[in-house]
Amino acid sequence: MTSNGVDTVPPSGPPPLLTAEQIRHLAFQGWLAIDLPHQLGNALSTLSRSADSFFEQDHAVKRKLYPPSRGTECGFYQVPGEKEYLTLRHGIAGELEEQARQVWHEAALLLHRILCDLTRAGGYNIYAWSHLLENSLDLPKDDSDGDNITSLLRLFRYYPTAGVAEEHVDIGLLTLCIGSAKGLQVRDRSKDKPEWIDAQGPIVLVGDMARTLMRNQVRAGLHRVVGNPQGRSSIVFALRPYLKHPTNLSAFGGEGLIDTKECFDKIRGRKFNINATKNVRERQQKASKKLTHSDSGPREAVVGHG
Ligand SMILES: O=C(O)CCC(=O)C(=O)O
Ligand SMILES: [Fe+2]
Numbered sequence: 001m002t003s004n005g006v007d008t009v010p011p012s013g014p015p016p017l018l019t020a021e022q023i024r025h026l027a028f029q030g031w032l033a034i035d036l037p038h039q040l041g042n043a044l045s046t047l048s049r050s051a052d053s054f055f056e057q058d059h060a061v062k063r064k065l066y067p068p069s070r071g072t073e074c075g076f077y078q079v080p081g082e083k084e085y086l087t088l089r090h091g092i093a094g095e096l097e098e099q100a101r102q103v104w105h106e107a108a109l110l111l112h113r114i115l116c117d118l119t120r121a122g123g124y125n126i127y128a129w130s131h132l133l134e135n136s137l138d139l140p141k142d143d144s145d146g147d148n149i150t151s152l153l154r155l156f157r158y159y160p161t162a163g164v165a166e167e168h169v170d171i172g173l174l175t176l177c178i179g180s181a182k183g184l185q186v187r188d189r190s191k192d193k194p195e196w197i198d199a200q201g202p203i204v205l206v207g208d209m210a211r212t213l214m215r216n217q218v219r220a221g222l223h224r225v226v227g228n229p230q231g232r233s234s235i236v237f238a239l240r241p242y243l244k245h246p247t248n249l250s251a252f253g254g255e256g257l258i259d260t261k262e263c264f265d266k267i268r269g270r271k272f273n274i275n276a277t278k279n280v281r282e283r284q285q286k287a288s289k290k291l292t293h294s295d296s297g298p299r300e301a302v303v304g305h306g
Contacts (some may be wrong), residue, residue: 013126014113023121026114030169030206030221031186033199036178040106044178044235047099051155051233054086054096062086072275073152074143079277083163085156089149090140100153101139107237108137108151111174114204115239119252122217128251132173132213132260134242150240150264158183160231165274166281169220171267172207172240177223179234187222196224208267209241213252240264 018026026032036044054062059078066086068075078084088104091097112133116126136151150172158164163183177184177199184199205221225232243261250256272284 014109014116016117016120017110017113018117020121023117026204026206027118027121027218029186029189030211030219031199031223032204033201034110034204036202037106037110040103040110043099043102043106047096047103047155048180048233048235050096050099051086051235054155055084055157055233059084070146072273074146077275079275081159081162082278083156083158083165083275085154085275088139088153088155089146089151090143092141097139103235104139104151104153104237105137107153107176108133108239111176111204111237111239112137114174115210118210118214118218122214122253124252128213129173131245132241132247133239134244136239136242145244148242148244148261150243152238152240154236154238156232156234156236158225158228158232158234161227161229163225163231164227165225167222167224168271168274169211169222170205170207170238171209171264171271172238173210175205175207175221175236175238176202177205177234177236178202179232181228181230181232183225183228183232184234185224185226189219199223207238207240209264212263212267213247213249213254215249215252215254217253 062076066076074089076086088100115129119128185196188197206218208220211220246257247260
């Protein structure tokens, strides 16, 4: 306290969440099964009921309500024979948005705490993330800052048996995946020979941007979705970087100032879009042998294929 009574102690930031063992697991595997806080669990149950009603509607209605934009990055999108999904990146109107807003807020709180756990464990400042999370911890009201805000909430319907996602790592900071049934698999690296195992309950995945910023002190979580005879629903919240401000790598133990957007564009440009239609995925794969798998691809390559 100063003499005029004003508290000069900086706010303490999100409180620690994970145990040391959980942090080690997340850093080594790139994924972690996690118990959800009650409020988030409740918000997810409500949203998944509304998602059921949304997906029951005709495709034309769904597309009209949520016209696809930004390639596969916003709105309703169908991959014929495999899956359909609704990506929310902003919005105020409607029941679905209100429920999405609650899930977004609670999920972002959770993932922010986990990001801070990672930097704390590495001996870095928890505020290293602040500029990367600006305007991203709540569902944006509109798309006016949409070139900088890259986080998203996605509701998936995988069709019985054929609904899949090829193996990939996500491009952002951290992703939370909650599925209604088996299908999501993660790469278990604890054995001599890595193997695919079924995700048990909600999973947090490290994305390629977090891995890059943390200079490979955490691994990005390799995962895939395999077909399930009953089909599968999932809700995915991807906390991705806010692109407007440069990032000082010294906050993560590195050196120099980088253009956050350039860095993220490089990451997303290297990958092909696992949620695009089959022919687009194949074309993107062929276009460069160097492409690795991602949950988002070069924007131009997917425009016009929805
Ligand atoms: O549906 C899921 O649980 C995961 C989907 C996924 O990995 C993705 O879209 O990046
Ligand atoms: Fe993914």
